């Protein structure tokens with residue numbers, strides 16, 4: 001089929017060094033500030049539903065500022081959402097692929113027109129600075145554009161060998177109704193990507209966003225409406241995890257679960273979804289993208305300035321709250337001290353402050369995460385050396401100072417567990433071999449990186465560095481849709497490779513038809 005859309009290209013970013021650009025974005029922040037504190041309903045079968053129960057979303061940078069309240073769903077709403085999704089899926093799944101692909105391109109256009117408005121909401125709801133907020137919206141747009149084009153490739157029958165006297169076709173069909181469970185950290189991008197992929201494939205979904213960032217989900221539903229998605233194709237259930245999480249996963253009507261989040265929740269979903277419930281006549285599929293303990297190796301031949309720039313960007317961008325964040329810096333002994341000096345010197349210059357003021361490092365998402373990070377820091381202080389930070393920032397928001405520990409041993413908690421905050425463990429390796437051994441010594445295998453000038457080491461890392469996304473001589477965060485398909489191995493998840501050419505295939509099943517003439 002001829003591709004009906006213009007060629008795919010990633011969404012450009014604004015230059016926030018330009019004062020005019022900054023002024024323009026600040027005006028958008030002011031406009032959104034005037035809309036904070038509103039109530040946001042559930043959306044079931046296209047209808048706005050309120051339940052009388054609410055969950056509150058606060059600005060992490062100014063923690064008593066209410067961003068909004070989202071309706072809290074209960075068992076009745078779960079039942080209604082499944083009914084609405086099942087009804088809608090029949091018609092939606094029967095449409096030609098190009099019809100659904102066009103809906104995604106339209107959604108991308110709606111988001112593009114409202115790019116700064118959406119980014120401004122992220123400043124308040126997730127404490128993302130301007131660059132991080134806009135990048136998240138850009139990624140959401142990229143997912144829509146990319147999956148629209150990928151869908152077109154799956155419309156035709158797949159190739160099989162001919163057989164005399166028979167016609168054989170292999171075609172793909174949607175799975176049915178699924179549940180989408182994204183995290184709060186890429187609040188619009190992952191929410192959008194994990195929703196529109198199964199949807200363009202012809203499925204209908206119940207979207208259950210993180211209770212830490214429910215307001216962006218309300219905005220997403222309004223944009224789906226503006227883009228002309230039929231009612232019931234995406235149903236929004238906000239609310240408490242304790243009420244919604246297990247109930248949606250366990251439900252006998254759930255065909256698949258598209259989850260991104262922590263290893264603990266992912267393992268729980270994996271286990272529960274394996275149980276066939278009464279009345280369930282299929283096996284549930286689960287796509288589980290989980291955490292990371294991402295390491296960057298710097299060897300004695302590396303450009304240390306470039307490595308230090310990359311380390312600081314990957315460790316402290318969005319306060320280290322990225323699954324891909326560099327939380328382990330693995331330095332070969334010969335350059336360890338020089339590298340640490342350079343990294344600390346750069347990290348010292350990072351400004352800690354409110355996202356609305358576009359600080360380099362802003363508040364972490366909420367008190368739970370804040371307490372957790374400070375707990376890791378307190379325990380690390382017993383054995384390692386804090387060469388930067390190591391304490392909370394100013395009151396009023398959930399601020400943690402950028403923190404760097406040296407003298408961390410490979411088996412230490414700080415070298416093994418995902419902290420999900422602005423905390424780096426520096427590990428000293430005897431040589432490159434030892435560095436690679438340390439890099440591969442956690443249960444996670446999501447992102448990793450190597451700074452070196454030696455070709456043979458690059459080739460070895462390509463083969464032996466066990467991560468789903470390996471970056472050579474650059475920062476280890478910031479994968480681009482359609483360019484660096486994303487997802488890890490081992491306890492980092494099922495390696496769905498979001499933004500990659502195989503992703504949509506996960507939400508389709510293949511049917512072979514043989515007709516003998």
Ligand code: NAD
Pocket residue numbers: 181182183184185186190208209210211241244245246249260261262263264265266268269289290291292322323324418420446486487488492493
């Ligand atoms: P989380 O596991 O706490 O929550 C993720 C989602 O699961 C949320 O929507 C949450 O409400 C929901 N949830 C919680 N309990 C549930 C239950 N019992 N049943 C069903 N759903 C439940 O994770 P988080 O704090 O939102 O996100 C941070 C984690 O996500 C980090 O570990 C990070 O590394 C990971 N992450 C991974 C990727 C990736 O692509 N591999 C991308 C982004 C984030």
